[in-house]
Amino acid sequence: MGKISQLPPDSSPSADDYTVTVDSSTNQTKKVRLSDLVTSVVNQMSSTAITKRTLLFDNAGGIDTQTIGTTFTDTTWWTEKTFSTTGGDIVIHVALTYFASNANNCYFRLVIDGSTYSPSSTGWAQYNNETSSHRLTARTLLLTGLSSGSHTIKLQMRATSGNVYKDTNDYLNLLLVEYIH
Amino acid sequence: MVKITTLNQDILPTGDDYTITLDVGSSSTKKVKLSDLTSLIVNTIPKNTITKRTLVMNEIATTDQTITTTFQNVANWTGTFTSYGGTVYFHTNFTMWRQTVVDINIIRLRIDDLYVTPPDIYGYGTGVSMPINELSSHKLFSTIFTIDNLPAGFHTVKMQARTNSGNVRFDTNDYINMVAIEYVH
Numbered sequence: 001m002g003k004i005s006q007l008p009p010d011s012s013p014s015a016d017d018y019t020v021t022v023d024s025s026t027n028q029t030k031k032v033r034l035s036d037l038v039t040s041v042v043n044q045m046s047s048t049a050i051t052k053r054t055l056l057f058d059n060a061g062g063i064d065t066q067t068i069g070t071t072f073t074d075t076t077w078w079t080e081k082t083f084s085t086t087g088g089d090i091v092i093h094v095a096l097t098y099f100a101s102n103a104n105n106c107y108f109r110l111v112i113d114g115s116t117y118s119p120s121s122t123g124w125a126q127y128n129n130e131t132s133s134h135r136l137t138a139r140t141l142l143l144t145g146l147s148s149g150s151h152t153i154k155l156q157m158r159a160t161s162g163n164v165y166k167d168t169n170d171y172l173n174l175l176l177v178e179y180i181h
Numbered sequence: 182m183v184k185i186t187t188l189n190q191d192i193l194p195t196g197d198d199y200t201i202t203l204d205v206g207s208s209s210t211k212k213v214k215l216s217d218l219t220s221l222i223v224n225t226i227p228k229n230t231i232t233k234r235t236l237v238m239n240e241i242a243t244t245d246q247t248i249t250t251t252f253q254n255v256a257n258w259t260g261t262f263t264s265y266g267g268t269v270y271f272h273t274n275f276t277m278w279r280q281t282v283v284d285i286n287i288i289r290l291r292i293d294d295l296y297v298t299p300p301d302i303y304g305y306g307t308g309v310s311m312p313i314n315e316l317s318s319h320k321l322f323s324t325i326f327t328i329d330n331l332p333a334g335f336h337t338v339k340m341q342a343r344t345n346s347g348n349v350r351f352d353t354n355d356y357i358n359m360v361a362i363e364y365v366h
Binding site: 019020021022029037040041044045049050051088089091093095105119120122124125126127128129130135136137138139140141142144179180181 | 199200201212215216218219222223226227228229230231232234235236239240272273274276278315317318319321323354355356358360362
């Protein structure tokens with residue numbers, strides 16, 4: 001932590017702006033440069049004062065095989081996680097692989113607190129031409145208006161026709177970055 | 182907004198360094214902990230003044246389109262944002278496909294019809310390249326476009342594409358999502 005006692009005093013300020021501080025090690029007031037004081041203030045800020053980073057899934061491989069039809073369904077193994085915010089905007093970086101039985105669109109969405117969807121309740125679409133072929137899908141999503149406190153998040157997916165699958169060769173990466181200011 | 186009047190006054194500082202503030206609520210100076218003042222300053226910073234986040238394109242589908250060797254706007258894939266003049270990173274994800282021959286697809290972002298990123302310094306049609314080997318297969322393109330020194334104010338962005346040979350295709354099953362994060366400070 002930066003301390004005022006570490007700031008160099010200047011008894012004859014001339015070209016720069018100065019401010020008066022109290023050095024409790026000497027119990028005396030002293031003039032210090034505003035730029036030095038600002039640097040001290042910035043150095044005292046916590047690492048999550050401006051942005052807060054939460055890695056929920058770190059290239060998490062699956063341990064099971066899951067078959068999902070045409071209705072949005074929670075993913076197993078990549079199950080619901082909890083995170084906390086201080087009310088800022090959340091930028092969600094999500095990437096995963098999957099495969100499908102039919103040549104068609106598959107849909108993906110994130111569910112926050114059971115009723116808020118990102119990017120929407122429809123989700124995002126990824127078209128699959130090759131069946132039974134692992135494919136990558138990825139999004140950077142912006143989630144605003146989330147209240148300060150603890151929240152849950154989970155991944156759901158569905159197929160347009162046939163099934164969408166994940167197995168032990170599929171991976172999920174999910175990173176939340178909260179921008180507080 | 183948090184005010185200095187909320188900071189605790191300490192007449193006899195002992196363990197921490199202190200600074201003097203003017204509490205206009207009582208018209209008197211008072212000594213406060215620098216750490217308390219720091220927290221107050223941080224909490225007073227308005228939202229979107231350090232970084233600014235904008236959802237520029239939200240899962241927008243394009244239309245049937247064939248683009249050859251000259252940069253063209255991808256239909257419907259345009260959006261707007263307002264900047265403070267900082268560095269802007271455009272987090273971009275979309276799909277596209279090829280129909281006839283295997284080759285490289287080249288993508289760029291056009292801003293206000295004045296700037297492109299990545300910059301085409303020599304006029305060779307530079308962009309971000311992505312080869313596609315499988316024909317008639319929608320492929321995900323994921324990148325971050327960057328632009329510096331953009332004037333503060335309102336801006337329009339358009340996604341553009343071209344290829345070295347044959348054509349690059351888009352249809353109603355291709356979607357784009359773009360989030361701009363501007364780093365103001």
